[in-house]
Amino acid sequence: MNTTTALDLPGVPHSPLRSYALEAWYEWRRLLRTPSYVIPTLLFPALFYVLFGLVLNKGRGDAAQYLLATYGVFGAMGAGLFGFGVTVAIEREQGLLTYKRALPMPPGAYLVAKMVTAVLFASAIFALLAVLAASFGGVSLSVAQWLLLALVCALGVLPFCAIGLFIGTLVGGQGAPAVVNMLFLPMAFLSGLWLPLKLLPSWIAGMAPVWPAYHHAQIALKVIGLDGGGLLAVHIGVLIGITVLFAALARRRLAG
Template identity: 30%
Template sequence: MSAYAALTRAGYRAYTRDKTTLFFTFAFPLLFLVVFGLIFHGKEVEQSGEPYINYIAPGVLSWGVANAAVFGVGFVLMQWRRDDILRLIRMTPVRLPSVLASRYGLAIAIGVVQTALFVGVAILPWFGLSPAGSWPLVLPVLVLGITAFLALGVIVGSFAKTPEAVAAVANCLMIPMAFLSGSFFPLDAMPDWMQSLAHALPLYYLNDGVSAALTGNGSGGDIAVACGVLAGVAVVLGAVALKTFRWSDKS
């Protein structure tokens, strides 16, 4: 068995055995969908006349997938480094690409399951999401988004030394970004300066690309721009993640 396969298998077993993390990874985004979906059921966004679900569903889905990527790899790398697991792995023939690739494969699988479950709930009559014909294009957007936010999670996990630190740093990054990027609130209703700031955040492009593909509230050009920006962010953050990665807190 290859190092990648062994690490992926071990990661999968550890993930599925942690029932609390498993539950909240999938339930947390659905909780926001249920709350906002029921509150604004049948209502339209005043600025555009679009059903509110067309805004909230892509935004919450994007935030949920990005959040899972950041927290998932951040906590694991911090724990492995604190418990000297990474140091032991380094003493074997296993190389860093295999370690990160195993976490990447798990993150993609989790993101796909999250998306299928989320959309399956959102299309129920109580919420009323109607996927557009371009909905399969959600997958490449989400893959690039997961790649970018996984790299961000590696950076967080490389610097944070405790679970509390991982949670604090990740929340400080993801919660403000969610609101400023329009995940929970339509950007059209925000001040102009906030709308300009949103364009500097990777979650905005993940939201925009998912929205254009899933609801048709955009064009193929919007999806292409979102994919291009997320790919660029993934390259930049990935380079930083590789540069800052630490096998041990003592190094």
């Protein structure tokens, strides 16, 4: 980071929040310049949505609308798990975390920057899905539904950030992508993100509530009236509990 560039960052006043803003700005720019993160994170949810939501279902019925919500959740999962699980593991292995501790910056700026970046990527993914759904899938929602669905997908990235952070404290940089994928892909399928749970065997549907992605998806589906009928408070409570639990576990490992 160039000191002159940092001091000249437009729109960021000299204040106690400056370190957070600068760290988030450079984390965002760094990931944008990382094709191995940007391409799969942004494009895979859109490609899957085009295939399963538009081509195979021809954009008819509730399929395009249902998959808009669930692939928004799928995108948020990827942004959180890979944005933390892989990058934290690599940076911890390279000694960057030790270097960060020695800098005169707030201890939380490093993690806040990654969370902000994950939220921005989740928002970008949903925006891309929304354009596809509205333009080619015949999805028509009210303005309030569009905005609320975008908010749910963006904020729902946080539990997966916490899980990814914990993974990043456990494994090295070489093994992190494999570990994250071993969790990411099965969770997406078993939570009903790729196919509605009613189309899957009953034992899979019965186990779905153990996955955080299921609860996130149910909240998103509630916005468009296609959820399974569970209590909103329960889904929110589970996601908050998972976020707090894995953040605490990761903090304990980082402190140790």
